[in-house]
Amino acid sequence: MARFEIPAGWVVQAYRFALDPTPAQQRALRSHGGAARFAHNHMLALVKAVMDQRNAERSYGITDDQLTPPLGWSLPALRRTWNSRKTRVAPWWGENSKEAYNTGLDALARGLDNWSKSRTGERAGKPVGFPKFKTSRSRRSVRFTTGVIRVEPDRHHVTLPRLGAIRTYESTRKLARRISAGTGRVLSATVSQDSAGRWHCSLQTLVDAKARPDHAHRSLFPVVGIDVGVKDLLVVGTADGTELERVSAPKPLTRAQARLRALQRTAARRHGPYDPVTRSKRQPSKRWRATQARIGKTHARAANVRRDVLHKATTRLAQQHRVVVVETLNASGMRSAGGVYKRGLNRALADAALAQVRTMLAYKARWYGSTLVEADRFFPSSKTCSACGGRKPNLTLAERIYRCDRCGAAIDRDHNAAINLARLGETQLLGEQSSADSGSVAGRGAIHETEPARAGEAGGCEAPTPHNPVGVGQAGTVVSQGTAA
Template sequence: MLTGKRIRLLPTSEQETLFRKSAGAARWAYNHYIDMQKETYTRYVASGGKRREIHPRGRDTSTYHPRFENPRAINGSAKWAATSSNRPSRTPTGAMRGFFTKNRFFPSSKSRKRSKPSFYVNYESLRRMNGGFRGERIGFVRTSEPLPKLRDGEHYLNPHISFDGKYWYLSFAYDNHIIPPRTQKNGVSVGVDLGVKELAVCHGTDGTDTTMRNINKTRKARNLERRLRRQQRKAARQRAHNIDHYQTITGKDGKPARKPVWTRPLEECRNLNKTNRRIRLTQRKLDGLRDNHIHQMTAMLTKTKPARIVIEDLNVSGMMKNRHLADSIAKERFFEIRRQLEYKCRREGVRLTVADRFYPSSKTCSNCGNVRGKLTLRERTYKCEQCGLRIDRDLNAAINLAEYVPAAIGELKPAERYGKRK
């Protein structure tokens, strides 16, 4: 079974400089590829879609090497460019494929200031050594923990070196040769209802109820968010004090817009750079706090070895349209919870069931099965109109999800499945 792993690196100052140069070369190769694809796509649209050219100068995207287009890499003055550019451009090719097949936006260029520094390491030359590893053109690099051992003839898959604002990491995948257990046919079914008030309310068919708190409501998370806002206001004031005057330009929509002209270049403002670094470290700590809480919740659910776990197919993009709850919903990271449950259930031998998007788990009475026509967000207690049941709405939804049966309803319309909305 393939397993992903991320290990912190302990590079020297020379190696860290090499890492930054290699990340810059990878970013340049990505942007260069995207620019060439944009030029090709523009010509394709202008010709009415009659040209079959998929890449400028008749090259195929699957065998395109960005380093051959870099003049500094050709003349050998930038040997570090080969560290990250000796691989075909699979990442931008995947972005272009998503643009054509998944209706995504056209891939944009990576910014030197905002993109995450990362680059690819040749998997064939990556070797595990005592205290670290040895890579092509980067030499021996110390790590905080040893790399997992591999069998003869195996390699670490898709290794990348990245920087998260404080530390450098090596991420890769490898085969641990562990066969996941078979899923149980009979056993406990756990329903998980995700929400904003509480991160998750869980109910098992054996009668156990578990509530996972919302980490964003804790004192530690609130203090970090308050610190982040204070630092961002300070950075805004420092940028405002550095404005000399405004220049009138034409915006993207064709309307006139104002562009600030700085007294000094922002790269030379040392106090502003220090403030931006503090902002990145605070955001990093806040993201780590949320990720750790989600990992703990998903590990708790899967390691109890239930027969199945039932979650909802949430329309997160539709929920984000509520401007009063959009920020809170974004902090909950519902898709990340589903992603972690998918691979952890597969690893632990637990069957993961995704309930139908139109299944009324909150409107259905867990006692008699009556479906209410309307249930507002303000009503936190579910009151059944037939049997008189009074129960917390999140717990009621978790009970219904635990008993969810995916019947043969795939060919029916939502109104035919669960009745018309009143």
């Protein structure tokens, strides 16, 4: 089957709305989510049973041509097997849309494919484990690709298959205007439930002429560098040393710790799902469930506050500047695995969500005609003096003021890194404008350390997965580029 190709000049954008369903619609949504989980778990158990049977037969010396026939792992194969078994194993299957079961089967097919490719080395990144069974506390989600999916003319309802018209908290006028003008088309709808128990609908839409709005004027500084951190979420600087903006980290999870501690102590006094005396499962009490719902709402609010600050800051940067340079941080590697001595730092890193900055800028740069340049992971933006270019290899995290041993300059650590990143963006832009035979200016010895061999040892042959393709001689990579306005 041919993959869907986005037409030229169009982009795919998701519009997410919080739903206000009726009690009957809430039961239907939970039923659809449970149906997706049941289909996933049932077919996963069947896949595991067939694999175990074939392994047992091989241990008995049975040849491969006489083994139990394998079960296909693709979505069409899983769907055919499910359709042949659903009447027997799930006689209630007609109560929900077929898209609910297709959602569970699609998740299983993707999980099995990722696990298989990870074992053979075809998939880059961390090793992927074998798919696990979904519990009743797993995140409920259903994706609709067929049927009636539309935004109602009153701009406060969305219609989904088998669920009908569901009221939304926010107005849907922005999406409705695009659809009525012919510049937007809904491709699919995904309904999911967050940790607070609220349902959301994400409409995947094909949008035409997505560009920078007229009210968003370009800044006088076309190239900026962004240094991300825990105390100050974003520090925006230019190549000439001007600090344009400093966005403080909201730290919503840190501010909610007092409330979370009180709620966790309250939940510990309730009748939970696990009995520590008998070491067995039990039916949790209603008060325990109510306390867990309050804990989920607290986490959801912290996530919403964090997401709101990130979206506003990244949108402003992508609209106002022509070239934006960010760091390529190993966010997961910065957090120790269970290290008690770094517990506070780990929580602060998770609360800041540093990796989300680069993710949001990647697609917003395409929307608003900007260029996103990612500095190499080993680019010493914090260790390099922005005044003389000297290096300070032994720079600890506690040193918030960068003091150069060569020229004696003293500057804020984050501001210094933002200046170096902005200069990298200028050399990258100059490299693109240079002749073809001269090569990229940004890559000419930009990240050579005092001992160049160390940069190559960081991603040696012993690594199980491919690393960043940016080599030692290339300091930055253009990952997203739109049409400059």
